[in-house]
Amino acid sequence: MLRYIVERISDGKFLELELPITVSGAGRKLGGAGSFSGEIAPIFDVYKYAGSDALIDPLATYIHEDADGVIRGSWIVTRTEFEGAIWRIEGQGFSSFFSGRPYEGEYRGVKVDPIAVARHVAEHAQNMTSADIGVKVVGSSSLRVGTDSDTQLAAAEAVLKEAKRARTENTKARTSKTKTKQALTKSHEVSRCDYQSIAGDIEGSSRGVAGAPEGEGTGRTDRCSADGPQQRGTGREDCAGREEGRPQACQ
Structure with a gap:
């Protein structure tokens, strides 16, 4: 019947x-x-x-x-x-x-029983107001689904981001060291130029005392400039124009 x-x-x-x-x-x-x-x-x-x-x-x-x-x-x-x-x-x-009902919960499963997933979805849908229709998902299976590939991807992206940040910091550090080295080198060159200028003045004065006639230059060519020190003259380039009777200033 x-x-x-x-x-x-x-x-x-x-x-x-x-x-x-x-x-x-x-x-x-x-x-x-x-x-x-x-x-x-x-x-x-x-x-x-x-x-x-x-x-x-x-x-x-x-x-x-x-x-x-x-x-x-x-x-x-x-x-x-x-x-x-x-x-x-x-x-x-x-x-x-259950068709078309929104899922507003949060669920994460790695290697889980698909029947357990269906049970969770059914329970979630029926937890809403006046939505309990008495459906219960029972049983289990040996099948397992779900991977942690998204977690591995997130971890790889985090490592890549950290490596990029480290490279940026290293580049900044190298740039800073280079600028500091350039500043020290420029300061050293200017100091050497000042020293050579003073030494040249002393040398010229000494030669003038040794017998250079009045009005005759010392023969020193000052080539220091804002661009850095350059090779200075020794004073010997003026010897050819001196009188033969006064060789002591060209030694």
């Missing part, structure tokens, strides 16, 4: 054990939600449920197909509509309840 049982989802109360419905479709689908459709007539049977707690409400009622004590299918009522004296009822399988 085939009969259709009506159950209220919220409290599990059976509203009708033999629903007088003419079923036009009661299918099941592998890997998806099956569908149900039928209509209640005549008008007397429709009015039996109107205004009572036995009213079949969409998304609040189950319809079970029972064949000699064996439940062969269950559907959530998704639509009810009156067409004159006929009450049309439609339903979908359990999985349709």
